[in-house]
Amino acid sequence: MGRAKNGVFGWRNHSMFGLVVAGLLLSSTAVARDGTDAEYLWIQDPWTGESVLTAVRAPDYSLWDPTQISDYQAARNADYPPPLAILTIDALDIQVPVWNGAEEHVLDRGAGRIKGMAKPGEEGNFGISAHRDSFFRALKDIEQGTEIVVQTTHGVDRYAVSEIEIVPKHDSSVLELTDDKRLTLVTCYPFYHVGHAPERYIITALPLLAKAPDG
Template structure:
């Protein structure tokens, strides 16, 4: 009996030591995985600010003799919660590539979107930000400015944008404010939404449906008309709202844009 009890105690003690070792190993593995995740998150957040920082630095150089836009306290972070895992991975891969300074920054306050506008709609540009559509008016110029973005990336939030919402397009020399007039859905090969316009307009383009598996057959179009434009406000000027970040020089009267209702056409 004594021997069997002693044997059981030894087995129990050995098992306890074994379990403690397993717990220690699991704890170490957990700490390592957490460290890797935190390091990756910090790297992604840091790299995501580079294009916007580069734009701000170039803007300061261009506005030495002009009042500078105050950027104090502004944080630039991207919300990846709505993105597809594939798009997040491709965005992270794009961070290893070198880019020219953005043409501007697109702001959509309602959906907390603030993203650099890059020159072109190649895959690399659309993974890193949103892209200026060649052949349309360039940001800051008169006419119809076309900007494209991925439906499973930066432009997925457009599903929550509607008529009456405000959009800002910030370039080195000015800030243009647009009001969304309507939402339309067109075939992927329909170029009509990008045609030249007599007035200053903005057209945002992304694939549709937003959660379609495979190559999306439609295009989701946000049409907006400019309602105001101005130069950046002085850096030391106290601003109470984001829409007051500039000194307006143009007020575009467009009663029709205020009466527009949300339209979706198949």
């Protein structure tokens, strides 16, 4: 949505926009353009305070663990700061808000930026984690070349999956800082393992305009 310039919209239009926003905030769910249920959220850059209102599709619970469904529904009623990004993988029907931090209570609500890694929109390795039995369940079907979109207050970044690997859970090499811009998705593995998973499923994605490294 464009910003008003030189008062073009006028007082009446600003008032109407305020009423619309107020209505969205009072009713956190609405209907997205494709007819699916959607939740309206402010995404906010926690370092600048800039905010943007956006719609997020309601998650598909059909493949979720029942405990995760319950935890998510409880988390929706908790007090959270605004997420800093929206992660979308249309090929897998994944769309999830990304909060700053990957603590357990954050992952009950959505996905989390792994602290210490790059901030969204920056050069470097931007790491996002989510549970294998909820929001990242469908990652088991991801393929090389799959497009991943990250929306922030700064705009939209598009990535393509360049590598899929499975590593021991204590292998932190995939979280190392990099000079190039990239996206790393992390979840537990195996996907249907009962109990604490011994491995991690790692997706590396590079900006669509960049080429995968040789070798």
